[in-house]
Amino acid sequence: MDKNILGTNVVAQIGILVHDIEATSKAYADFLGIETPKWFWTDTVDVAQTEYNGVSSEARSKLAFFDMGSLQLELIEPDHNPSTWRDYLNEHGEGAHHIAFVVKGMKEKIAVMEKNGMPLQQKGEYTGGRYAYMDTSKQLKILLELLENDN
Template structure:
């Protein structure tokens, strides 16, 4: 896999952390960064998000919030109780880093390339303006990788 070749960039766009209490964690990060605390919001409803976890559609949702830090986005995720990559991570490993994300131009091609190299898709879904795929890269890279593809040229 060559992220730079496939995506046009090897810059990490996002780091995501799963948490038990998004409001408490948001306040802690806002104080740490000396920034205004962003609002959290629910991910889209299941019929909009089309979330698939390990080959099965799921009603999983999460409270999420973003800190925009220069060229990196910090995402906080508090998952609901439905099966998901987020819930699994929180239950098995506790709070902490969930994934690092890269913006890609051809998510399906990148996903197929990674799967061919033994890095299976763990979760996929759509969001307003794009789609994502969480790839199970833990064996090789020691953390999950998320591929992000936006409909618009510029990412939010």
């Protein structure tokens, strides 16, 4: 495996899949002693351009974020459409789904990771950037999410 593939070793986010975003958000907020964040839906496929395993997907999720210093906790409640979120939740249940890194040069990073046996699983756009879930479960035992923000 190539070394320093991402050009960073700073984890930006941990993503957790849940069945009930409202209950889980409240539980985390109570545990941390902070206000419960408001959740929101991801964009529709016409905006997000979501692809799962190379095929366009209508998949959407409810998201809630907890900013915790240098690390963000993301709660994800997926809809019923095919996605990494829905399949992983169905297969493994609630819990950790991914760790995320902010990168520059998304296309190049995806190409290098795929060359190293870490295929692209899902990708899409969000306001201000894009994301890609890479299947690193064989090598790293968890999915990695690449986040590239526009400047």
